[in-house]
Amino acid sequence: MTRMLLSALACALVAAPLAAQEKPAEAPTPASVVAAAKSAEWTAIDPADLLVMTLAPSAKGEERQVIVQLLPPPFSQGWVGNIRALARAHWWDGTSVYRVVDNWVAQWGDADETKPLPEGIREVPESEYVTPVQRDPAGVRDYVLTPKRAEIVINRFIDSYAVTGFVAGWPMALDDKGGGTAWPVHCYGHVGVARDLSPATGSGAELYAVIGHAPRQLDRNIAVVGRVIEGIEHLATLQRGKGEAGVYDDPALRVPILSVRLADELPEGERPRFQYLASESESFARYLHVRANRSDPFYRVPAGAVDLCNVQVPIRREPQG
Amino acid sequence: MTRMLLSALACALVAAPLAAQEKPAEAPTPASVVAAAKSAEWTAIDPADLLVMTLAPSAKGEERQVIVQLLPPPFSQGWVGNIRALARAHWWDGTSVYRVVDNWVAQWGDADETKPLPEGIREVPESEYVTPVQRDPAGVRDYVLTPKRAEIVINRFIDSYAVTGFVAGWPMALDDKGGGTAWPVHCYGHVGVARDLSPATGSGAELYAVIGHAPRQLDRNIAVVGRVIEGIEHLATLQRGKGEAGVYDDPALRVPILSVRLADELPEGERPRFQYLASESESFARYLHVRANRSDPFYRVPAGAVDLCNVQVPIRREPQG
Numbered sequence: 001m002t003r004m005l006l007s008a009l010a011c012a013l014v015a016a017p018l019a020a021q022e023k024p025a026e027a028p029t030p031a032s033v034v035a036a037a038k039s040a041e042w043t044a045i046d047p048a049d050l051l052v053m054t055l056a057p058s059a060k061g062e063e064r065q066v067i068v069q070l071l072p073p074p075f076s077q078g079w080v081g082n083i084r085a086l087a088r089a090h091w092w093d094g095t096s097v098y099r100v101v102d103n104w105v106a107q108w109g110d111a112d113e114t115k116p117l118p119e120g121i122r123e124v125p126e127s128e129y130v131t132p133v134q135r136d137p138a139g140v141r142d143y144v145l146t147p148k149r150a151e152i153v154i155n156r157f158i159d160s161y162a163v164t165g166f167v168a169g170w171p172m173a174l175d176d177k178g179g180g181t182a183w184p185v186h187c188y189g190h191v192g193v194a195r196d197l198s199p200a201t202g203s204g205a206e207l208y209a210v211i212g213h214a215p216r217q218l219d220r221n222i223a224v225v226g227r228v229i230e231g232i233e234h235l236a237t238l239q240r241g242k243g244e245a246g247v248y249d250d251p252a253l254r255v256p257i258l259s260v261r262l263a264d265e266l267p268e269g270e271r272p273r274f275q276y277l278a279s280e281s282e283s284f285a286r287y288l289h290v291r292a293n294r295s296d297p298f299y300r301v302p303a304g305a306v307d308l309c310n311v312q313v314p315i316r317r318e319p320q321g
Numbered sequence: 322m323t324r325m326l327l328s329a330l331a332c333a334l335v336a337a338p339l340a341a342q343e344k345p346a347e348a349p350t351p352a353s354v355v356a357a358a359k360s361a362e363w364t365a366i367d368p369a370d371l372l373v374m375t376l377a378p379s380a381k382g383e384e385r386q387v388i389v390q391l392l393p394p395p396f397s398q399g400w401v402g403n404i405r406a407l408a409r410a411h412w413w414d415g416t417s418v419y420r421v422v423d424n425w426v427a428q429w430g431d432a433d434e435t436k437p438l439p440e441g442i443r444e445v446p447e448s449e450y451v452t453p454v455q456r457d458p459a460g461v462r463d464y465v466l467t468p469k470r471a472e473i474v475i476n477r478f479i480d481s482y483a484v485t486g487f488v489a490g491w492p493m494a495l496d497d498k499g500g501g502t503a504w505p506v507h508c509y510g511h512v513g514v515a516r517d518l519s520p521a522t523g524s525g526a527e528l529y530a531v532i533g534h535a536p537r538q539l540d541r542n543i544a545v546v547g548r549v550i551e552g553i554e555h556l557a558t559l560q561r562g563k564g565e566a567g568v569y570d571d572p573a574l575r576v577p578i579l580s581v582r583l584a585d586e587l588p589e590g591e592r593p594r595f596q597y598l599a600s601e602s603e604s605f606a607r608y609l610h611v612r613a614n615r616s617d618p619f620y621r622v623p624a625g626a627v628d629l630c631n632v633q634v635p636i637r638r639e640p641q642g
Binding site for chain 1: 480481482538541
């Protein structure tokens with residue numbers, strides 16, 4: 001049963017090897033910590049913050065839906081505003097996924113870049129790649145966002161690139177020198193705004209999702225606007241492009257986008273309901289600790305650390321009933 | 322042309338925006354540093370260290386070949402020896418890729434785990450997950466491997482998990498406390514040995530390749546034995562499994578493995594010839610620096626660092642002629 005054990009859920013599948021009287025309390029796994037979290041530790045995601053992208057069915061006839069959660073204020077709101085306008089105009093309907101590069105990104109929008117943008121799309125300055133942050137004047141928390149004073153839960157584990165933490169369920173990096181800034185990061189599944197050379201910042205019409213190891217060198221260089229919270233496999237399994245920079249050389253390979261809708265535009269009963277495990281919750285702190293210190297029966301040496309993009313903030317469909 | 326610019330090769334495609342007399346020397350990119358490396362800085366990979374795995378053609382009739390480079394001594398040689406014996410016995414012919422988990426692994430071997438192993442497969446102890454390392458007694462290099470005294474080129478950039486470096490073209494982690502050890506790591510495309518619960522270490526018959534963000538928590542917990550150097554997309558694009566732990570619930574979904582051969586068993590003319598950029602070379606040092614400090618026209622803020630699995634040691638087909 002080798003194949004079953006290389007799994008986050010593995011320890012649940014394995015009979016305890018010790019006699020009953022010697023059996024220690026089962027060491028927690030990330031999955032068991034999440035399963036034990038209290039209802040109150042889960043925070044609902046507003047359907048107004050979800051984009052539902054429906055791709056044409058696969059060659060096998062499988063339906064393909066990709067759900068993107070948009071970043072909350074104060075992060076990347078210029079682009080997020082553009083994306084809301086594009087979605088409300090149904091601008092992506094009839095466009096395609098036209099570029100897929102292994103261990104890099106899958107990109108969608110108007111492959112020919114000739115489709116006029118709707119009214120109200122604004123040009124966002126590079127300064128909005130980051131948001132101001134300051135040490136908590138009240139001294140209660142290490143850092144808060146200014147001016148909103150939202151809390152940043154600092155990640156004590158070292159990151160190669162920056163000081164890091166979590167804000168409202170999102171991994172963030174920050175510069176803790178005086179007058180510092182925070183910024184959203186490029187992790188697996190995160191969504192960014194393709195652009196031309198600096199100072200262009202992109203409108204938000206051409207988007208990509210990361211389908212490989214976190215390309216953190218893009219942080220602060222491209223706007224991160226959200227993350228795929230369901231259906232990333234429909235992008236990650238797409239045939240890789242063989243044209244320039246991974247664009248499909250044959251337009252017939254493009255994957256049609258049937259529609260992109262903000263979930264609050266869908267009929268009430270069709271709106272997807274998701275929750276994230278609150279960054280400030282005890283269960284999240286425990287989850288972070290256990291991800292860094294695996295001690296369930298599969299592991300023999302805990303890493304003692306975890307890099308930011310390996311934390312994977314828990315997100316789930318709202319439980320029924 | 323938004324799509325063309327989100328690319329490692331982008332700056333080569335862009336006309337310089339400045340007038341000729343003002344044009345600065347073009348800032349190097351990782352690709353330009355690699356392109357400028359001298360022939361002598363490239364080291365041939367012995368075909369005896371390459372596994373050529375041929376999958377059944379795709380539904381579209383596309384041929385699918387995956388080439389795995391095995392780790393050199395002294396790393397993981399117990400499992401590598403088993404893998405050589407399995408390949409020489411043509412043991413994988415007729416087996417399959419039977420488990421695919423998004424942002425995790427694609428796994429292959431005998432899905433039913435009933436096929437007898439060939440002669441000469443040995444059980445490898447957990448102690449072989451790591452290899453001894455010591456500070457260079459000659460004081461020339463920071464660290465050397467014992468007893469082989471191979472050189473470790475230390476990576477000065479911080480890693481979340483360990484001190485890191487490069488040995489013979491491979492990323493490595495190490496424990497630099499007295500009497501320390503070094504070990505190979507789990508990066509995108511790296512190949513490991515599936516196993517049951519500790520102290521089982523796996524035979525090497527069931528292998529997986531990483532198809533997502535580097536799962537470094539597995540380092541020192543599972544044997545890393547190699548890396549996919551060509552054709553990883555044939556694994557990364559496979560349909561994800563919906564059975565327990567991502568195993569294909571329907572055996573008809575398994576992807577048949579037609580053959581796995583050590584490249585030195587192939588006719589001379591069919592042996593793939595690859596080279597890696599030597600870890601000790603000046604060009605590699607420059608490449609590492611540029612990966613951490615992107616300053617070509619696409620980037621506005623260099624990260625100033627790079628995590629180990631984001632370095633991606635340059636590997637290429639041997640140039641013709």
